[in-house]
Amino acid sequence: MTNPEAKLVCRNVWKLFGADAASFLAAHGGHPGAAAITEAGLVGAVRQVDLDVREGEIFVIMGLSGSGKSTLVRLMSRLIEPSGGDVLFKGENLLKVSQARMIEIRRHQMGMVFQHFALLPHLTVLDNVAFPLDIQGMSRAAREARAREMIELVGLAGKERAYPRQLSGGQQQRVGIARSLAVEPEIWFLDEPFSALDPLIRREMQDEFMRLQTVLHKTIVFITHDFDEAIRLADRIAIMKDGEIVQAGTPEEIVLTPATSYVAEFTRSVARAKVIRARSLMVAARPGDAEGPTVSGRSNISEAAPLFLDGVSHLGVTDDAGKLIGRLERDAVVSLMLRG
């Protein structure tokens, strides 16, 4: 395997829509060009994708409409059969497993959140959230207890008896999130979960999502067409265009060194200070830094900057556990922000 800590690996994955896609792929030695695909009347929805999603990270797949994001995420859970390639989940090749095993994996190890929520209209919030557990055959008392916990977690306590159509969009997506978490999945797929929401609600849901992740530490594949959202949430981003991944890396890498002009187009309007994190700009800690004000290594510079208003010349930088890992100097922050 390419990476020991990778949870989900895609190797040379292809999806061509149209008749006889698999034999077409084989006939072209597994690597047909874009022109050949179009000529054969096929749609190259996903082409030659290699990626690995690591344990505990938020992996964002970003691309414009029609770039193949939904198809790719559905290939990862084998909702769509790939035309070629391998998908490894915890070292197991999903394309080789039996139908029964696949059901088993989906039931216990995968969760998915949908763009348009996909709530069952005839079930209450409680029953919707408990639905995956019900399908597994869990007893009513046990699944409802678990569902209530999840509803509490996403902040919908008190709405258990409501029906989806009685909820706002944001609330409906909270139900979708609670439902996908009810089975305690090891990998969590979110296909444009906030795209159908108003900008203000979207922002709020993003914060909520980050809060959940600090509690849950899931391995996440997050789909979006919104570059700002990708930058905000991602540990790593893969940018898709016409079915291919044009660049994959951390937000900082992508903003600082865009691989193509297509990627640069997205990064142009992004303020550096909102992307670069304290831990990337910090220097080695000196004794005594722990006493002064500190900031999390995950925070970006624009979040850290206001702390300098008190007149301090440097901040301590801490990791997730609160341990001191470096110091952030005022001059470095000012020069970064001046560069825009």
Added chain:
Amino acid sequence: MANRLPLAWLLALGAFVIFWLFAGPYLPAAFEYPKAHVIKLAKWISAAMKWLIDEASFGLFSFTDLTRFISAVLDVPYTVASSLLSTGFLEGSGSSAIQIVPPLPWIAVIGLVMLLGHWLGGRSLALLSGACFLFLAVFGQWTSAMITLASILVAAPLGVIFGLLFGIAAWRWRWLERIIMPLLDLMQTIPVFAYLVPVLFLFGFGPTAAVIATLIFATPPMIRIAILSLRAVPDEIIDLGHMVGCTDRQMTWRVMVPAARESLMVGMNQVIMLSLNMVIIASMIGAGGLGFDVLAALRRLDFGAGLEAGFAIVALAIAMDRLSQAAAEKLSAPSPENRATGFLARHPYLLAGLALVLVTSALGYMIPAIRTYPEALQLSTGTFWSEVVAWINVNFFDTLEAIKNAMLLNVLIPFKRFLGGLPWLGVTALLGFAGYRLGGWRLAVLTTCLPLFIAVTGQWEKAMITLYLCGISAVIASLIGIPIGIYSATRDRVWAWVQLAIDTLQTLPSFVYLMPAVMLFRVGDFTAMIAVVAFAVAPAIRYTALGIRKVDPKLIEAGRAMGCTEWQILTRIRLKLALPEILLGLNQTIMFALSMLVITALVGTRDLGQEVYIALTKADTGRGLVAGLSIAAIAIIADRLISAGAIHARRRLGLE
């Protein structure tokens, strides 16, 4: 293209006219299909049916065993339903039977219906449905109505279940859908009578056979709706089902069917109304009940009795339609949580119903008026209606007769002669040409083969009579319906009323339309035409109005801004853009006309419908099926040509 089109049409028409006028002496066979070459399809089918019954066997059991088995199985629920509602539970058979348990008291039935109405739609529905059933009792139609109701209570749920199961199977397996779809198309165009003939032949005469015919008639729309509504379930919901690890069975019953519930309920309403329609018609093969009363009255020309039974059918239809619509709404919306604990508190309606039945049954033993509606209180309007008819005939006979004769002499008969004189070969070629121009080769093959089928099976002459009656009726229905549609489309209040009227008209079984027409004009083509027009006018109104109402208001505003007069807005904008819808309406009008036309065989037409009717009385399956298929052929040709024309129109208007 737009310029070449009329020229090609002109040439084809010209060639056709020349052929028609001058080819007669040289090519008589093109005008009258030679008898010697008629394919005896009807005989073959009859022989095949006879073989099925006498000899066919599946090894372990014969075909007849199978049909007997089906009858026996269906007989069980039917006997229960009819015992409950009309005959009571009997010991022994025939005239020596003794009633051991009486049927439900009439008060109990009305009470149950009202409870159902209250549960589904509140007080007003309870009152409406109770009133409809009370009407049945007061006007002495109770017994017949309960027999009809019993058939529906058996046929409709089975139709829904079978339709759903077939629909699910066709949704799961594409190949099955590919087989089923064309069959469904065909079954919907074959006139209802034609179903009755083989059913009569295979299952005999009686209520069970009628239930089977009803099932065959009412299930296809449910299958279609089931497939459509399952297909309409959003992909995301299907993905969700897979992601939570549903098995195939869980996918179907836990995800798909509940998610499609709302549209499936529409299918339920349709099945119920179609069942009612068919149960009435199936009185010809022994369904009994209200349909039989109408039929018998028609045969005796007893207008009073016929009208009374007709009104009873209307009352039953309205009650069933409103109840099933309310049920569809109620069952597709999620039910509010019932927090009450204990069986009693959670099922108040069930309990009330049970109590009602028990109390009224017990009281019925003491007070007979509770068990059966007292005859002394029955009102009969039969004589009243007969007198009204007599009065109309005395005072308006001459006027009515004059109208009828004028129409017959100036319109109907000349048109009939004209169609009868056309060469079948020329007509076939012209239809093929039309098919090619409007829909390409595939359509051309269809529109050539179907008339050919009619000709070679020796049905041409009768088919032309069908065509003439159907054509004239459709034209008149459009002439009445389109203006009404135009008038009411832009007036919201008028439209609300018109809509209510045509909705109600459409819930009425086709049989009902015959009675008033016969009353005024007795039997014959003109009477048939009146009944057909009355039946077929609803779609013409509906589609015209919907088409006009759908026109983008911005375009109307733009027209006003450019200074169009109201008349110009109507003709240049509204009608023009509504043209595709109006064409669709015309299509539906023709389909309605054809389906009604077959039933008018009862009032003595001489067309394909009469063929089917005769076949029915003689239990001649082949003759009935061939005539039925010919009617289906006419329907399919009209449908495909008009649909292709509508698509053409849409393209030209840039709507597609």
